[in-house]
Amino acid sequence: MKNKFFVLSVVAGLLGVSAPSFALSQGQDFTNQNTSRSILLVSAEDGAQAKQFVSTMGDKAISFLSNASLTQSQKESEFRKLLNQNFDMATIGRFALGTNWKNASDKQKAEYQKLFNDMIVKIYSGRFNDYKGEGFDVASFQDSGKSDILVTSYIVPHTGSKIQVDWRVRNKNGQYKIIDVIIEGVSMSLTQRSDFSSVIQRGGGNFEVLLEHLRNY
Amino acid sequence: MILHSFSLRHSLTVMAASSLLFLSACANNTTSEQGINDPMESFNRNSLKVNDALDRAILEPVAKGYRKATPEAGRIVVRNFLRNLNSPTIIGNELLQGDLKGAGNATARVIINTLAGFGGILDLAEQGGIEYQPEDFGQTLAKWGVGDGMYIMIPLLGPSSLRDASGQLVDSYADPLRMYLFNIDEEHLHYTRVAASVVSKREELIEVIDDLRRNSFDYYAAVRSAYYQHRQALINDQSGATSPEIPEYDDF
Numbered sequence: 001m002k003n004k005f006f007v008l009s010v011v012a013g014l015l016g017v018s019a020p021s022f023a024l025s026q027g028q029d030f031t032n033q034n035t036s037r038s039i040l041l042v043s044a045e046d047g048a049q050a051k052q053f054v055s056t057m058g059d060k061a062i063s064f065l066s067n068a069s070l071t072q073s074q075k076e077s078e079f080r081k082l083l084n085q086n087f088d089m090a091t092i093g094r095f096a097l098g099t100n101w102k103n104a105s106d107k108q109k110a111e112y113q114k115l116f117n118d119m120i121v122k123i124y125s126g127r128f129n130d131y132k133g134e135g136f137d138v139a140s141f142q143d144s145g146k147s148d149i150l151v152t153s154y155i156v157p158h159t160g161s162k163i164q165v166d167w168r169v170r171n172k173n174g175q176y177k178i179i180d181v182i183i184e185g186v187s188m189s190l191t192q193r194s195d196f197s198s199v200i201q202r203g204g205g206n207f208e209v210l211l212e213h214l215r216n217y
Numbered sequence: 218m219i220l221h222s223f224s225l226r227h228s229l230t231v232m233a234a235s236s237l238l239f240l241s242a243c244a245n246n247t248t249s250e251q252g253i254n255d256p257m258e259s260f261n262r263n264s265l266k267v268n269d270a271l272d273r274a275i276l277e278p279v280a281k282g283y284r285k286a287t288p289e290a291g292r293i294v295v296r297n298f299l300r301n302l303n304s305p306t307i308i309g310n311e312l313l314q315g316d317l318k319g320a321g322n323a324t325a326r327v328i329i330n331t332l333a334g335f336g337g338i339l340d341l342a343e344q345g346g347i348e349y350q351p352e353d354f355g356q357t358l359a360k361w362g363v364g365d366g367m368y369i370m371i372p373l374l375g376p377s378s379l380r381d382a383s384g385q386l387v388d389s390y391a392d393p394l395r396m397y398l399f400n401i402d403e404e405h406l407h408y409t410r411v412a413a414s415v416v417s418k419r420e421e422l423i424e425v426i427d428d429l430r431r432n433s434f435d436y437y438a439a440v441r442s443a444y445y446q447h448r449q450a451l452i453n454d455q456s457g458a459t460s461p462e463i464p465e466y467d468d469f
Contacts, residue, residue: 094466123432130424145462152457160293161349166457170465179463185450187460191433191442194251198438213434 047141050149050169053176057086058136058153065131076125088170088177089117095179096192100200104207115214122217133158147171148179253445254367261370265437268375272419277426280419292420294338299414300349301330301337305393310352314360319454322347351451354391355384359452368441376444 064070064078083089093116094101104112135156144150149169154162168180180189196210203209255261284292304327311320326342326349334341343349358380359365366379377385389395398407433439449459 091463091466095463119432123428126431127428142458144458144460146465148463150457150460159289160296161343164456166460168457168460168463170463180460182457182460184447185456185459186443186446189463190251190446190461191439194442195433195435195439198435202435210434 046171047143047149050151050171050176051138051141053086053169054151054153054167054178055136055138057082057178058138062131062136065128066133072125072128075128076121079124079128080121083117083120086176086178088172088179089113089120091170091177091179092120092189093117095189096196098193098197100197100207100210103205108207108211111211112214115211115217119214119217137162144168150182251442251445253441254365255441256367257369261368261441262437264370264372265440267372268370269436271373272426276415276419277423280416280423283416284420284423292417293340295413296417296421297330297334297340298337299410299417300340301327301334302394302410303351306388306391307350307352309391310354310357310388313354313357314352316454319350319352322350323352350454353381353384354387355381355448356452358384359448365445365448368445370437370440376440378445378448381448 060082061079064075064082067075070078090113093113096116097104097112101109136153137156138151138153140152142150142152147170149171151167151169153165153167155165156162164184166182167178168182169176170179180187182188199210199213200207287295304323307323308320308327311317311323326340326347327337329342329345329347330337330340333339340349355378363380365381369377369379369382371377371382394410395407398404429439429443430436446459450456453459
């Protein structure tokens with residue numbers, strides 16, 4: 001019993017330290033705001049188009065992934081095609097650098113973008129053989145930010161729980177492009193940005209340190 | 218990540234939490250790119266090294282062995298059963314968050330799955346469209362407006378925050394099933410459940426952790442970022458909407 005009270009008082013202490021204010025409705029407001037915004041900015045037509053775009057991309061991915069007659073390198077080139085057609089790699093790579101972008105020279109930027117592209121291809125190529133016929137369902141959309149549409153999809157295995165994947169889609173000159181992939185709430189771009197920025201920071205702010213990592217990946 | 222036993226787990230959390238309180242008072246305020254407060258970074262980095270080594274030596278091989286030895290259908294049965302045992306904690310936290318719909322869903326789930334799903338081994342509720350929504354006291358505190366305090370990589374346990382570690386403590390103490398098992402002197406069943414949960418969860422995460430290890434240059438920064446993002450999604454009960462906005466660049 002004594003022990004229990006000790007623990008409780010520690011917890012109470014912790015809460016006191018980290019809880020300057022109790023705002024009960026904060027989380028709920030956030031959700032409401034999002035729903036009402038989506039009515040204002042994204043028309044049903046835009047949303048349906050963005051959904052269709054993601055769905056088509058997913059079908060193409062599944063068709064090459066499940067094609068047993070393709071070799072690994074053929075799959076890789078299919079993937080590269082898919083990536084360049086459907087993803088705005090320049091924006092994704094740029095975001096992953098964050099504020100470090102402005103400290104890089106033009107030559108470094110160009111090399112970085114190329115290496116970044118290669119890295120993404122390598123990351124996903126290693127997973128081609130993990131595909132076991134999972135389904136891909138595009139479920140819904142909502143608006144996000146100034147002009148983006150967040151398309152929610154699910155990867156559905158034959159047994160077990162489905163995995164939520166959200167796609168941040170941006171209309172660029174009349175063409176939809178994916179600028180972020182969010183798996184179960186974790187943005188690939190943001191995770192990469194945290195990683196890259198930490199590498200540069202721990203390398204004494206030297207951009208070359210990141211490039212060296214990318215060259216060796 | 219590795220939870221040996223209830224008491225060890227808790228004394229460690231308490232120890233870590235109280236020593237952290239002291240240390241945080243002395244540490245410099247360091248904030249990461251993502252705005253994460255991580256004044257204990259050097260301590261945390263060492264903890265991760267230890268945790269990672271232990272994981273590679275013990276937990277990961279156990280999880281891989283479990284995957285190899287148990288067909289997928291069997292592992293899903295185990296997962297469903299363990300999730301069902303967690304229902305009181307989920308319902309309680311949904312109520313504390315004022316989420317009556319969530320509490321209703323969790324209650325319906327436990328009733329359906331326990332009675333029709335053979336004691337929780339089948340997740341019939343999910344097949345009927347009532348999905349599993351994990352809730353814990355850390356999330357409840359966040360809904361109440363409590364900040365995360367700071368990031369902590371807890372030795373043996375893994376990534377957490379001051380708030381989430383405190384929440385975990387409260388959840389374990391308040392868990393009616395744990396109280397019941399302790400009251401009838403069947404503590405070992407509680408430990409078995411905790412151990413099974415750890416192995417089952419680690420098995421689920423085999424690819425996720427593999428990817429994070431292989432695809433990051435600074436594993437520590439990647440884990441920290443992913444942890445905060447995942448928690449934020451759980452707190453808001455939605456996945457994509459908490460992702461960052463991406464500027465429209467024009468300076469390529």
